Amino acid sequence: MALRLMKQAALAAVLGLGLAGGAMAAEGEVHLPDTKFSFEGVFGTYNRGELQRGFQIYKEVCSACHSMHLLSYRNLRDIGLNADEVAGVAASVQIQDGPNDNGEMFERPGRASDRFRSPFANAASARAANNGALPPDLSVITKARAGGADYIHALLVGYEEPPAGVTVMEGMHYNKYFAGHQIAMAPPLTQDGQLTFADGTNATVDRMAHDVSAFLTWAAEPELESRRAMGVRVILFLAILGGITYAVKRKIWADVH
Amino acid sequence: MAGLHNSEFSNPVVRWIDQRMPVFTMMQKEYGTFPTPRNFNYFWNFGALAMINLMIMIATGIFLAMNYTAHTSLAFDSVERIMRDVNYGWLIRYVHMNGASMFFIVVLVHIWRGMYYGSYKAPRELLWILGVTIYLLMMATAFMGYVLPWGQMSFWGATVITNLFSAIPLVGNSIVTLLWGGFSVDNPTLNRFFSLHYLLPFVITGVVFLHVAALHITGSNNPLGIEPKGPQDTLPFHPYYTSKDSVGIVVYLIVFAALVFFVPNYLGHPDNYIPANPLSTPAHIVPEWYFLPFYAILRAVPDKLMGVLAMFGSIAILFVLPWLDNSPVRSMRFRPIARWLFLLWTVNFFVLMWAGGKPAEGTYVLIARLSTAYYFAYFLVILPLLGRVERPLPLPESISRPVLRGGGPLPAGAMAKPMEKA
Amino acid sequence: MADTLAPSSSPHGTGDQHPPADGTKRDFLKLVAGSFAAVGVGAIVWPFIASMNPAKDVLALASTDVDITHVAEGQAVTVMWRGKPVFVRHRTAKEIEEAKAVNVSELRDPQTDQARVQREPWLVVVGICTHLGCVPLGQKPTDPRGEFGGWFCPCHGSAYDTAGRIRRGPAPLNLAVPEYAFRSDTQIRIG
Numbered sequence: 001m002a003l004r005l006m007k008q009a010a011l012a013a014v015l016g017l018g019l020a021g022g023a024m025a026a027e028g029e030v031h032l033p034d035t036k037f038s039f040e041g042v043f044g045t046y047n048r049g050e051l052q053r054g055f056q057i058y059k060e061v062c063s064a065c066h067s068m069h070l071l072s073y074r075n076l077r078d079i080g081l082n083a084d085e086v087a088g089v090a091a092s093v094q095i096q097d098g099p100n101d102n103g104e105m106f107e108r109p110g111r112a113s114d115r116f117r118s119p120f121a122n123a124a125s126a127r128a129a130n131n132g133a134l135p136p137d138l139s140v141i142t143k144a145r146a147g148g149a150d151y152i153h154a155l156l157v158g159y160e161e162p163p164a165g166v167t168v169m170e171g172m173h174y175n176k177y178f179a180g181h182q183i184a185m186a187p188p189l190t191q192d193g194q195l196t197f198a199d200g201t202n203a204t205v206d207r208m209a210h211d212v213s214a215f216l217t218w219a220a221e222p223e224l225e226s227r228r229a230m231g232v233r234v235i236l237f238l239a240i241l242g243g244i245t246y247a248v249k250r251k252i253w254a255d256v257h
Numbered sequence: 258m259a260g261l262h263n264s265e266f267s268n269p270v271v272r273w274i275d276q277r278m279p280v281f282t283m284m285q286k287e288y289g290t291f292p293t294p295r296n297f298n299y300f301w302n303f304g305a306l307a308m309i310n311l312m313i314m315i316a317t318g319i320f321l322a323m324n325y326t327a328h329t330s331l332a333f334d335s336v337e338r339i340m341r342d343v344n345y346g347w348l349i350r351y352v353h354m355n356g357a358s359m360f361f362i363v364v365l366v367h368i369w370r371g372m373y374y375g376s377y378k379a380p381r382e383l384l385w386i387l388g389v390t391i392y393l394l395m396m397a398t399a400f401m402g403y404v405l406p407w408g409q410m411s412f413w414g415a416t417v418i419t420n421l422f423s424a425i426p427l428v429g430n431s432i433v434t435l436l437w438g439g440f441s442v443d444n445p446t447l448n449r450f451f452s453l454h455y456l457l458p459f460v461i462t463g464v465v466f467l468h469v470a471a472l473h474i475t476g477s478n479n480p481l482g483i484e485p486k487g488p489q490d491t492l493p494f495h496p497y498y499t500s501k502d503s504v505g506i507v508v509y510l511i512v513f514a515a516l517v518f519f520v521p522n523y524l525g526h527p528d529n530y531i532p533a534n535p536l537s538t539p540a541h542i543v544p545e546w547y548f549l550p551f552y553a554i555l556r557a558v559p560d561k562l563m564g565v566l567a568m569f570g571s572i573a574i575l576f577v578l579p580w581l582d583n584s585p586v587r588s589m590r591f592r593p594i595a596r597w598l599f600l601l602w603t604v605n606f607f608v609l610m611w612a613g614g615k616p617a618e619g620t621y622v623l624i625a626r627l628s629t630a631y632y633f634a635y636f637l638v639i640l641p642l643l644g645r646v647e648r649p650l651p652l653p654e655s656i657s658r659p660v661l662r663g664g665g666p667l668p669a670g671a672m673a674k675p676m677e678k679a
Numbered sequence: 680m681a682d683t684l685a686p687s688s689s690p691h692g693t694g695d696q697h698p699p700a701d702g703t704k705r706d707f708l709k710l711v712a713g714s715f716a717a718v719g720v721g722a723i724v725w726p727f728i729a730s731m732n733p734a735k736d737v738l739a740l741a742s743t744d745v746d747i748t749h750v751a752e753g754q755a756v757t758v759m760w761r762g763k764p765v766f767v768r769h770r771t772a773k774e775i776e777e778a779k780a781v782n783v784s785e786l787r788d789p790q791t792d793q794a795r796v797q798r799e800p801w802l803v804v805v806g807i808c809t810h811l812g813c814v815p816l817g818q819k820p821t822d823p824r825g826e827f828g829g830w831f832c833p834c835h836g837s838a839y840d841t842a843g844r845i846r847r848g849p850a851p852l853n854l855a856v857p858e859y860a861f862r863s864d865t866q867i868r869i870g
Contacts, residue, residue, distance in 0.1 A: 042519055070337045074739050113739035136531075140337065143522060144530035179540070220530075223340070223347040230348075231518020234722075235511055241719060242507040244712045249500040251708060256295060256492065320727055324734070342734040345726035503716075 030177055035153045037214060043232075045225050046218055051079035053197050054215020057208050059089075060195050061188050062138065065130060067118035070139035071219055074112040078222055079215075086112050093117045131171050133184035140220040142213070149213040151177065156209035159187040287473055292491035293498055294479035296656050300374075301477070301498075302505030303367035308465065309506060310360045315458050317353040325405065327451035329444045332407035333532045351521040352513075357399050358524045359513050361547035364392060372578075373599060375587030376478040382579040384471040389575045391464050396548070396572075398457040401450040403545060404442075408529030413542045415442045415450075421555075424562040441535065482587030483652055490656035541616055549613030550606055550632075556617045557629040567629065574636050581636050583644035591650040595643050602635045742870040744862070747801070755818045757806060760869045764806035764814055765857060766830070767867065770841060775799050777828060778842035788853045792842045795856050803867065804843040804854035808832040815839060815854075830854070 038047040055076065058068070073090035081089070090110035095117055098105035110117065120126035127134050142148045154177040162174035162181075172182040189212075192204045201207065218224070264275035264282060275281040324343050326335040339346035368388070371377055377385035400418065404411045419436050423429040438445030476485070485491050492498070516523065524546055528539045544552050554571050558564035574581075589596040605628050612625040733741075743760040745767055750756050755768035770778075778792040796802055808815050810832065816822040817830035817839075825831030825838035827846045832838075837848030844853040859869045 070334065070341065072736070072739065074735075075341070111744075113736070140530045144527050146527050227347065227351075227518055227521075231514060234514045234518060237715075237719065237722075238507055238511045238514060241712070241715045242504065242511065244708065244715055245500070245503045245507050248708050248712045249504050251704075252496050252500045256497070316727065320730055323731070338734070338736065342736040344729045344732055344734060346730060346734070348726050349730055503712075 032147045032150050032154050032177065035150050035210065035213070037149055037210075037217070039214070039217060039224060042228065044228075046079075047214065048080040049199060049201070050211045050214040051218050052081070053199065053201060053208075054211040054213070054218075055079060056198060057189075057195065057212040058138070058215060062212070063116075064119055065126070065135040065185075067120070067135075067137045068116045068139045068219060069118050069137055071116045072112070073110060073114055073116065075222060079218060083112070090114060131184060135185065138216055138219065142217045142220045144220075149217045152216055153209045153213040155183075156187075156189055156212070157206055287469075287494075288499075289493065289495045291473065291494040292476070292485070292488065293494045294477055294485055294656055295490060295492045295497075296479050296481060297477075297498070297501070298480050299501075299505060300366065300370040300480075302502055302509075303363050303370060305502040306363045306505060306509050307360065307367055309509070310356060310363055311458065311461060311465065314353065314356050314360060315462075317349050317356060318455070318458065320349050321353055322455060325451075327405065327448050329407060329447055329533070332405060332447065336406045348517070351517045355513065355516045355521060355524065357402065358545070358547065359509070359516070360395065361399070363509070364395065365547075368392065369603065371478075373589050373596075374478055374480060375482050375582075375584075375589070377579045378582070378587050379579065380475050381471075381478065384468060384475060385579060386576055387464055387468040387471055389572070391461055391468060392575075393572060394457055394461045394464065398454060398461065399545065399547065401454040401457075403529075404447065404450050405454065406529060407447065407533045409531040409533055409537075409539050410526050410529040410542070410544075412442060412533035412535065413539055414544055415446065417542055418544075419446075421561075421565050421568075424565045426562070443535075478587065479656060480588060480590065481653060481656055482591070483656065486655045486657075543614055546610065546614070549611075550609035551613070553609045553613035553625045554629045554632065556613075557622070557625040567633075571629075571632060574633070578636065578640075582640040584640075584647065584649070585644075586649040586652065591652055592643070592647055593650060594647050595640070598635065598639055598643070602631065605631050605635075742868055745867045745869060746865060747867055748865045752800070757818050758869070760805075760857065765869055766802070766804050766806040766818055766843075766854075768802045768818075770800050770802055774828060774841040778840060781840065781842075781844070786853075787845050787851065790842075790844060790853055795842050795844075795853070797859070797861065801867070802841070802843060803856060803859050803869065805857055806830075806854070808834065808837055808850055809845065809852040809854065810835055810837050810848070810850040 038044055038050065058066075073086055076086050076089060077083070090112050093110045094107040095110045095114050096105055097108050100106055120129065123134055136144075142152060145151045147154070155175060158176040158178070159173060160176055162168050166174065166181070168174050168182055172184055173186055174181055175183045189205045189208045192202075194205075194208065195203055197203050221227075261276040262279040262282065264272050264279065266272045266275055266281055271281050321339060324335060324339045324346065326332060336350065339350050341347075343349075371385060371388065400414075404415045419433055419442060422432045422436065425432060434440070436446070437443070438449060479485075526543055526545075543549075551568050551571055555564045555568040558567045584592060584595065586592055589599055608624065609628045609632065612621055612628060615621040617625075741761060743758055743765075745756065745758050745765075747756075747767065747769070750767065750769045752769050753771050755766055757764050757766055759765070775792070781792075783789045783791055792799075795804075806814050806818070811834065813832050813834035815830035815832040815837070817824045823831045825847075827838050827840035829839040829841045829843055829846075832848065832850070835849050837850035838846050839850075839854055840846050842853075843856070845851070857869055859867055862868050
C-alpha cells in the first residue's frame with residue numbers, strides 16, 4: 001500500500017521536477033555547442049597544461065581590461081607553477097602599497113601573497129577606458145554565467161558577421177552566443193598564433209579559447225578536484241554505512257515483521 | 258531529600274544529575290520507551306531528518322559567521338574568501354547553501370505526509386499549526402540568508418520582496434522604509450538581515466521543541482489514521498525507530514552529499530555570482546526554487562495588493578486546514594476521491610513551482626492562474642465538500658490487526674470507534 | 680490520552696529475548712554500525728575544527744620582508760609581523776661588547792649572545808614583553824632603554840639588555856627571537 005503511494009508520489013515528483021528542471025535551462029538562447037573539457041563529469045580533473053596556457057592567455061590578452069581580484073599569485077602553485085615561477089610572475093607587476101612613513105602610497109614589485117593586480121583602479125576608470133562598458137571581473141565568471149566554461153568558449157569563438165538585416169550599433173560587435181547578440185568587447189582572440197604558448201602547443205583560436213575557459217573554470221572553482229575526490233569517498237562510506245545500518249534495522253525489526 | 262526527582266538510573270553521575278534535573282528520565286521517556294505506532298512507513302522519517310538538517314544548518318552557519326563580513330563592500334568577497342582560503346571553507350559553505358534546499362525538500366515531504374495521512378486533524382491541530390509556523394520561520398530565514406552573499410539575485414530578490422509590503426494601504430511605504438533602514442536595500446538592510454538570520458534558527462529550534470512536545474501529548478499519527486488501541490499496536494521508539502531513522506538519515510546524507518560534492522550550484526542561480534549592482538536589474542529575477550510556487554501565486558494575480566494577499570494567503574490557509582477538512586477519516590488511504598484530488602494538488606504544486614521560474618508572459622500567466630485557482634479551490638471548496646459527500650473505504654479495526662499475522666484478541670471497544678484511542 | 684498506553688509491554692518488546700547466537704550476531708552488527716557511525720561523526724567534526732585554524736591567506740602573510748638599507752648603526756626599526764611588533768636593531772660595537780660580556784649563568788633565562796643573533800650587528804626580537812605582553816620602550820632615540828641599554832618595559836619595569844635578554848623586573852624570559860633569514864645584505868625575511 002505504502003509502496004504504491006510512494007510510486008504515485010514519486011511519479012508526481014518526477015513529473016513536477018521534470019517540468020521544473022526545464023526551468024533551469026537557458027531561455028531563448030542559441031543552443032551552446034558542447035565543448036569537451038577534461039574536468040567534465042563526475043571524475044573529471046583539470047589538465048595542468050591547459051590551465052597554465054590559459055593563465056598565459058589571461059595574462060597576455062585579458063588582463064589588459066579584466067581584473068581577477070579574488071585570486072592571489074600564490075594560487076598559481078595549484079596549476080603547477082613552482083615557488084620561483086610564482087614569485088617571478090608576481091614580481092613582474094607593480095602593486096600599490098602604503099602609506100609609507102611619509103603618508104604616501106607607493107608602488108612595489110608584487111609578492112606571492114598579493115592579489116592579482118587589477119588593470120583599473122575602480123569601475124569608473126574601467127568604464128571610461130572602455131566606452132562606458134565595464135569589463136567584468138573574471139574570478140568567478142564561469143559560475144556567473146549559465147553554461148559555464150562551454151558558454152565562455154562559445155562566446156570567444158562566436159564572433160561573426162551579423163546576419164542580413166541586423167544592424168550592429170556603434171562600438172559593438174556581433175556575437176552569436178551573447179545575450180542580445182551585441183557585445184561591447186572586441187574579439188580578443190583574433191588569429192591563430194596570436195601568442196606563443198610557453199609549452200609549444202599550437203595556439204589556434206579554438207585552442208586558446210578552450211584553454212582560457214579551462215583556466216577560468218579553475219579560477220572560479222579551485223577546489224573542484226578535491227571536492228569530487230572527497231565526494232567519492234563520502235558517498236562510498238555512506239553507501240557502506242547505509243548497508244550496515246539497514247542490516248541492523250532489519251535485524252531489530254525481524255521479530256516485528 | 259526534599260523535592261528531588263526519583264531517578265531510576267544506576268550510574269551515580271547520571272543519577273545525581275537526573276535527581277536535580279530529570280533530563281535523562283525525560284530522554285528515556287520521550288525517545289527511549291515512547292510508544293510509537295508500529296506501522297510507520299518511511300514517510301515518518303522526515304521529521305527526524307528535518308531536525309538533523311536544522312542542526313547541520315546551525316553548525317555550518319555558526320562557522321560561516323566566523324569568516325563572513327556583513328557589509329555591502331565586503332560581503333561578496335568575504336564569501337569568496339571562505340570558499341578559497343578558509344580550510345574546508347568551500348565545504349562548509351556548500352553544505353550550508355545546499356542544506357537550505359535539503360531542508361525545504363525534507364520539510365515539504367514531511368508536510369505532504371501530514372496532508373495525505375490527515376495528521377493535521379483532531380487532536381493534532383496545534384501540532385500542525387506549530388509546524389506551519391516553523392515552515393514560515395524557515396522561509397523568512399532562507400529569504401534573509403540568501404541576501405547575505407550580496408550577489409545580484411540577493412540584492413534584487415530582497416528589493417522585490419521588501420517592495421511587496423508597500424502594497425499595504427496607508428502604512429505600506431513606512432513599513433518598507435522601516436524594513437530597509439533607508440531608502441532602498443542597502444547596508445543597513447544587509448546588516449539587520451544578518452542579525453535576524455542568525456537569530457531565527459534559534460527561534461525555530463524553540464518552536465520545534467514545542468512541536469515535539471505537542472506531538473508527545475497526542476502521540477504520532479500513522480498510515481492507517483486510526484489511533485493505537487494498546488501496546489500491541491505500538492513499539493518503543495528505541496531501538497525500532499532509532500534504527501529505522503538511522504537508515505533514513507544515511508539515505509538523506511547520500512542525496513545531500515551528491516549535491517554538495519558534485520553539483521553544488523545546480524539548484525542555485527548563476528546571477529548570484531555577480532556582485533550586487535543597484536543600477537543593473539537582471540533579465541529575470543528568480544527566487545530560489547523553494548519559493549517559486551508562492552512567487553507564481555504572487556504574479557498570477559494582476560493587482561499588487563491582491564497578489565501579496567494571495568501569496569501570504571496561500572500559507573495562511575494551511576493554518577486553518579484542520580477546520581476546512583471536516584472528513585471524519587484521517588488517512589487518504591481510505592478516501593478514494595480525496596486521494597486523487599490531493600495527488601492532483603501535489604502535481605499542481607510542482608506546476609506552480611515551474612511557472613514561478615518562467616517569465617510572467619504569455620501562456621505561462623494562464624497556467625499560473627489556473628494552478629493558483631486549483632491550489633485554493635482544493636482547500637476552500639474541495640476538502641469541505643468531500644468531508645460531507647465522500648464515502649470512505651472501511652477502516653481496519655486496529656493497527657495490529659492488518660499487520661500481525663493472525664492478529665491477537667482485540668481489546669474491548671476496539672471495533673466501535675477505530676479512529677479513537679481505547 | 681497517551682497515558683493509557685503502557686510503555687513497552689508489548690510481547691515483542693525490544694527483541695533481546697532471542698537466543699545468544701542471534702544476539703551476538705546482532706551485537707556485532709551493531710558494533711560495526713556504531714564504529715562506522717563514530718568514524719563518520721569524526722569525519723564530520725574535523726572540517727569544522729580545521730576551519731578555525733589560520734586560513735591560507737593568513738598563512739601567506741606569515742612572512743614579512745624588512746629592508747635594512749637605511750637602518751644605520753645605533754638605529755632600530757619596528758616592523759609588524761603576524762600582528763606583532765618586531766624590533767630590528769643595528770647594534771653598535773659597544774652594544775655588542777656589552778652583550779657578549781655578560782655572565783650567562785647569572786641570567787634568569789640563560790642564553791649567549793651568539794645564540795640569539797645570526798649576524799652580530801643585527802638583533803631581531805619580538806617586541807612583546809614576556810611578562811604580560813606590553814611593548815617595551817627603546818626603539819626611538821628618545822625612549823628610555825633601562826639600566827642595561829636594551830629595552831625598558833614601562834608596564835611593570837622589566838629591563839632587557841642589548842641582546843634582548845631579561846635582566847631585571849618580573850619578565851620570566853628573554854625577548855623572543857623569531858625565525859628569520861637574511862635574503863641579502865639589505866633584506867631580512869622574518870617568519
